[in-house]
Amino acid sequence: MPIHDWTRVYAGLFHDFHQTWSIYIKNALNAGLLPTGVSALVESKIGPMESDVLAVDAFDEPPRKDDNRGGLLTAVPPVTKIVRKSSRESYSERANRIVIKHQLGRTIAAIEIVSPGNKDSKRAFKQFVDKSLEFIRSGVHLLVIDLFPPTKRDPFGLHRVIWDEFEEEDDLFEFPPGKDRILASYDAGRDKAAYVEPIAVGDVLPDMPLFLFEGHYIKVPLEATYQTTWDVLPRNLQMIVETGVMPGIEDDNSR
16 A cells, blocks of 8 residues: 555544554564564653654563574565665763663564654654664664654654764765655664665555564564554544545635
């Protein structure tokens, strides 16, 4: 299903969609995509401006990369439009950072679905970027899903803001013509790597890698879960997303 233009509707409607989509992604991961001993959980938001986090936790003994039980890990490098790698170690504030853990297990990966509130203010944007950097620097692999266009805080997209903290490159990331949304998967191993897919409204979502170990990942079924979430959205809400018009507004203005 083509990606909808969520900028045309009020933030609360996307929040509702976001919450349901997170659950369907979690269910898909737990239904056999993750190796034995690894589970996906939706963690509650930390602050009013932060989106919920879909965390992938390892329970008891961490699973081995060669464990054939459960979902299979892929070691062949992902194929995305843009690949960036960095061997630089980032020591800035490392001593003061806390490794993010779940109370029942060790968090090894996280999925962030960007909400409008993450970009609404300097404070909210900084919180989101800082949290993303904390994940990666702590060795927690990260997948960022941003279905919203750049703002003055991220004119070249969220990926460039995040990646600039690890590697200042001569060929800085810029959106290809006609693309202004971003999917970015980060391998948070010793040698950091980013796998990026620029997308646009009307595109079909590609499945994206989610790293569980350095160089080893599963594919997250973004398109299938997006479609399932859309299918359970009430028809009147679907119409608001498709048209950008709130029912009854024109009638009220004509009186």
